[in-house]
Amino acid sequence: MTALTKYARLEATALWRPTPDEQRREVIVSIGEATLVVIDNNEKPLAHWSLAAVERANPGVIPAIFHPDGDPGETLELPEGEAEMTEAIETLRKAIEKTRPRPGRLRWIGMAASVLVVIWIAAFWLPGAMQDHTLKVVPKAKRVAIGQALLKRIERVSGPVCADAAGRAALDLLSQRLQAGKVAVLPNMTQDILHVPGDLILLNRSVIEDFEEPDVAAGFIVTEQTRRDATDPLRDLLKVVGIRENFRLLTTGDVAPQALDIYAKHLMTTPPAKAKISRQIVRFEQVALRSTPYAYARDITGETTLKLIEGDPMNGKLTEPLMSDANWLRLQSICGG
Numbered sequence: 148m149t150a151l152t153k154y155a156r157l158e159a160t161a162l163w164r165p166t167p168d169e170q171r172r173e174v175i176v177s178i179g180e181a182t183l184v185v186i187d188n189n190e191k192p193l194a195h196w197s198l199a200a201v202e203r204a205n206p207g208v209i210p211a212i213f214h215p216d217g218d219p220g221e222t223l224e225l226p227e228g229e230a231e232m233t234e235a236i237e238t239l240r241k242a243i244e245k246t247r248p249r250p251g252r253l254r255w256i257g258m259a260a261s262v263l264v265v266i267w268i269a270a271f272w273l274p275g276a277m278q279d280h281t282l283k284v285v286p287k288a289k290r291v292a293i294g295q296a297l298l299k300r301i302e303r304v305s306g307p308v309c310a311d312a313a314g315r316a317a318l319d320l321l322s323q324r325l326q327a328g329k330v331a332v333l334p335n336m337t338q339d340i341l342h343v344p345g346d347l348i349l350l351n352r353s354v355i356e357d358f359e360e361p362d363v364a365a366g367f368i369v370t371e372q373t374r375r376d377a378t379d380p381l382r383d384l385l386k387v388v389g390i391r392e393n394f395r396l397l398t399t400g401d402v403a404p405q406a407l408d409i410y411a412k413h414l415m416t417t418p419p420a421k422a423k424i425s426r427q428i429v430r431f432e433q434v435a436l437r438s439t440p441y442a443y444a445r446d447i448t449g450e451t452t453l454k455l456i457e458g459d460p461m462n463g464k465l466t467e468p469l470m471s472d473a474n475w476l477r478l479q480s481i482c483g484g
Contacts, residue, residue, distance in 0.1 A: 159232035161185075162224040163193065176223060178235060183213075185223065190284065192398065194221070199243050201236060211236075278385050281397045287345075289400060290381055293407070294345030298331070300411035301349065305333040309352060314481025317474040321361065324469065325434050327368050334482050337415045340367045344380040348372070352482045358444055361469045361478065366441020369430045373422040376430075387413050424454045432460035436469065 157178050162171040163185050174193060177184050183201060185194040200216040211225045211233040225233045302308065309315075309332040322330045328346035336351040343349065348371050355364050385393045388406040396402050431438040438459045442452035449456050470478070 157232060157235055159225060159229040161226070161229065161232075164222050164224075165194070167220045171222075171224065174223075176225075176232065178239070183223075183236065196223075198236075198239050201240055203237070203240075209233075277390065277393050277397065278382060281385065281393055282379055282382055285381060285396065285400075291345035291347075293381070293384070293402060294343040294347040296402075296404075296407050297343045297411050297414070298347065298349065300408060301333065301336065301415060304415060305336040305351075308333055309482035311477075311481045311483055313477040314479075317470065317478040318481060320474060321365065321368075321470060321478065325365055325368055325372070325436070327372055330368060332481050338419065340371045341414050341419065342371050342375045342380055343414070344384060346375075348375075355479055355481065358440075360440055361475045362437055362440040363444040364478075365434075365436055365469055366431075366438060366444065369434060369436060370422050370427055370441065371419075373427045373430050374420055376426065377420070377423065384410050424458070427455065428458045428460055435461065435466055437461040437466065 159176050161174055161176045163174040163176075164171045172187075174185050174187055177186070178198075179195070181198055183196040183198055184192065185196070186192050196213075196215050201213050202216050202219075204212040204214055204219060204222065209227050209230075213223045213225070213236060214221055225236075298308070314332075318330055318332065322328065327348060330348045330350060332350050332352055332355065334352050336349065339351050339354050341349050348368060350364065350367065354367050358364065384402075385396070387410050388402065392402055392406045428438060438455045438461075442455035442459075443449055446452045
């Protein structure tokens with residue numbers, strides 16, 4: 148629609164009241180795709196009004212007051228200084244009114260086409276668009292909180308995070324060396340390693356205790372970083388829990404406990420995605436870590452991990468020990484073993 152394109156980037160300050168009993172609050176209103184979007188000063192969406200269902204309570208009077216069709220209790224008041232937005236809404240309302248189907252065959256064709264468009268938007272465009280928007284607005288602190296909530300659920304199955312003080316100190320040194328963010332070791336996970344939102348990597352104790360050198364455990368962590376780089380961990384969660392929880396997170400800032408239960412189970416029972424070898428090798432090179440020990444730990448024959456062996460970025464180079472023998476022994480005892 149030409150009129151909609153003209154006003155696509157228009158924004159204005161207004162006073163919004165969700166119900167007659169509540170006080171008016173200052174908001175920002177903008178024109179979206181067939182909607183009037185109301186957001187607060189922190190860019191949190193408060194309301195979406197369909198342009199096709201916007202009514203004016205006081206035609207010709209300033210300040211202009213609008214409300215959704217059938218709900219005069221929710222109002223949006225545009226002051227005199229926002230005449231351009233008032234004009235835009237009126238223009239779009241008139242343009243939409245002209246396009247409304249008229250009685251007869253064309254009306255039914257138009258209605259059917261509209262239904263198909265709505266179905267297409269709901270099924271294909273809306274979930275992805277909502278997901279993209281959610282990932283942009285959810286702050287780091289909320290991601291960390293979601294990651295901690297998932298960790299608590301995983302601990303119910305694996306046992307609590309290993310907390311030996313000397314082992315924790317050694318693990319922190321390894322994490323800093325690998326630029327891995329936060330790493331925790333659990334005693335009995337169903338996966339060797341996995342990650343959750345909030346830059347948290349969870350490592351099974353066997354990855355540390357079953358191998359003689361720290362390069363193997365480091366290789367697991369670097370590989371998990373590669374997986375984490377490939378896709379936003381929060382996006383992975385939203386794909387599993389669905390659009391309803393996506394909407395809940397976007398509007399309330401929370402994910403339902405039942406949805407977190409579902410995703411925790413998904414993490415513990417679903418085989419991890421394969422890391423892209425070329426990006427994996429780049430990661431090993433960035434932290435000056437040999438990929439060969441990890442490759443042989445994954446496949447003692449080296450047949451399925453040959454590319455990691457042949458592409459080892461540290462082949463032929465002198466490298467410093469990843470950590471001291473004393474710290475490695477401390478790390479191997481992090482779970483008290």
